Amino acid sequence: MSRPGLRERKKTETLRRMQEEALRLFEEQGYDATTIEQIAEAAGVSPSTFYRYFPTKEDVVVQDEYDPMIVAAFRRQPEGAAPIDAFRSALAEQFAQFSPEDMARLRGRVELVLSVPALRARQVQQVVATERMIGEMVAERTGRSPGDLEVRNFAAALIATWSAGILVWVEGGGQDDLTAVLGRCLDHLEAGVPL
Incomplete structure (x- = not known):
């Protein structure tokens, strides 16, 4: 790297x-x-x-440098790896670089977004952009169109999975290992979300 x-x-x-x-x-x-x-x-x-x-002022909270870093980490994954495995590895690679201060900053930003209506609204726009970015990466890896229903559904499911994991992590006071929490979420998604 x-x-x-x-x-x-x-x-x-x-x-x-x-x-x-x-x-x-x-x-x-x-x-x-x-x-x-x-x-x-x-x-x-x-x-x-x-x-x-x-x-905008909202963007200072909801934007970060992480999306381009995740894209780069995803693209470094082996060509034959399934998209979900590539994302799992990319996230692990990304979070391995985070200091405790980085994790505290991330947690603080998520807590702020949850508490300010204008930030929640702006976060929705950011999620749409990230979902589109994920769809393009998955389409590129699988040889499909970013507009395919299955590609878009995968990207939306992945975003929902990450969101659930991050919320659980924040609600737990950031005490758990975020990589492990997101890994469990991806495992659950990969298994078909059984209950």
């Missing part, structure tokens, strides 16, 4: 700094009372830089 270049690392650092400062300010003074100007100032960037990374 190649290390990102200096420019990409600086972009990721800037994104994280803005997100961390935003989350700190939201916790201190509330989501609605915090302005983009305050976030930019706390992160040491201009408001125009903020907008280059995040089109």
Whole structure:
């Protein structure tokens, strides 16, 4: 796995700094009372830089660098691996790189999304984009069209599985290993979701 270049690392650092400062300010003074100007100032960037990374205030919470990283990890999986196995391995690879601080930040973001109606609405749009991205990756791997019903259904089921696992993880206080929780969810999906 190649290390990102200096420019990409600086972009990721800037994104994280803005997100961390935003989350700190939201916790201190509330989501609605915090302005983009305050976030930019706390992160040491201009408001125009903020907008280059995040089109809206909601995006500073719901967007992250994880989707492109999961895409790259998925594409590194063996060509013959079934999509669900490739996603399982890609997630394990991704979360193995997370520090305890990364996990705490993820948990804090999910808790904030659950508590602010505007963020929940924006998260729905983000989920649609991620679902489309997953459909394209699965279509590419399987030689099918991203518009095929089965490809779209798989992508939607995968998103629902991840969402359920992340909610269980957050509700448990983030104490469980998120990779293990998501692995159990994928196993359940792969088994046909028996009860």
